[in-house]
Amino acid sequence: MTPKTSNKLSGVESTATDSAVESTTFTQYASENMGLFVGIVTRVTTGLLVARKAILKAAKWTYASVTPIGWLCVALVIAAIPLGLILHWIEFTVAGGVALLLLVIAVPFLLGGKSYSVDFSLPEDRVVAGSDVHAQIVVKNVSARIELPGQIDVPIGKSIKDISVPLMLPGQVFTEDVQFPALRRGVIEVGPVMTIRTDPIGALRHEREWADVKELYIHPLTVSVPSTSAGFIRDLEGNPTANLVDSDISFHAIRHYAPGDGQRHIHWKSTAKTGELMVRQFEESRRSRMALILALNSSEFATEEEFETAVSAVGSLGVRAIRDGRDLSVITSAEIAPGTKKVVRSIRSLSVLSSRSLLDELCRVEASDSAMDLNQVCAMTAQALSDISIVFIACGSSMTPKQLQHIRLRLPQDVAVVALLCDPGDEPRYRIFSGVSVLNIGILDDLRALLSRYNG
Incomplete structure (x- = not known):
């Protein structure tokens, strides 16, 4: 240890060390006082x-x-x-x-509560609406002293689950199963878990957060739709259209050669018979792209139950299409700032990379007064997607035949349009109105039978 020296001379006080020290401090005062x-x-x-x-x-x-x-x-x-x-x-x-x-x-x-070790586990972060969610909380006394009884609060959405923790000896472990219902589709936050210390009358209260917030996705209820349903075109290479092109796989006719035609399409037998160059002509093949359009404007649904049925119908069709490897687009109205609805139009395409991603997206959709109506959404969908062959429109019982007719005019004439009118108080029906196949869905299970009838 380096010795420390102190010198006082003419009101000057300094502290210094030997030359091995890299820095020193020198302080000078005008006087000792x-x-x-x-x-x-x-x-x-x-x-x-x-x-x-x-x-x-x-x-x-x-x-x-x-x-x-x-x-x-x-x-x-x-x-x-x-x-x-x-x-x-x-x-x-x-x-x-x-x-x-x-x-x-x-x-x-x-006093106490800081010696807890709290572990909260949520085995499943995605469940179906109407099911029960099971979780587990494990509390351990990691101190060498006794911990008094306490309370643990587990926030679940807007509600709180209370768990009473008994008196715990050093090293003792307390395990409690937490069960709560997932009644409605959506995304709820579970946590953070908090330990509560309070007296019997609640005069003093001390809280401490332990676990992070976990997101629980409550998927909409869906039904299994057979792969032969929903009007899918099952041609492996696509559906030939009325558009004629110079190169494709669906043969249409033979015509005279024109400058610019590829030599590999020359039909030599016809050329030999006519003495003139003849080439093959083809029908354009197009993949069968299905578009699912979900109404989000509150005026297009009479009740909240109708909207939930529409979301479930879109989820059922989308999951089936993804599993079958179909080209799919799921379209809704994008969120529009209040006061700009008359000057701003915007649609949103949900993720269809997997069934899980689609259902996750459907957990967050909500009906709103500021959302665009179906007439505008369909018009923008026709502009954004030029290769659609069939469109399913999920809406509520508030849609009138006149509104459906206007929607049909917004979409190309060669596109099949199916309207899913969700009305829990109505009987399942299938009818055709102004070029629109209308399926009245009373309950979600009606979707399977109605689609089978539509295919037939």
């Missing part, structure tokens, strides 16, 4: 800073730990006891004393 004054000021300033930090920490702890009942007790202690002593009102003095006693008794209940 000034040096003493500066030292006192420095110590006082440091003490004030420490006191300020302690006061702020105590104030923060008090604000976070004292409940409204606790503040009432504090007010009684501050006001009732002096008032009772001054006015000689024994009732005020007793009330203030009882409030002080309750605060003193409540303090030990906040």
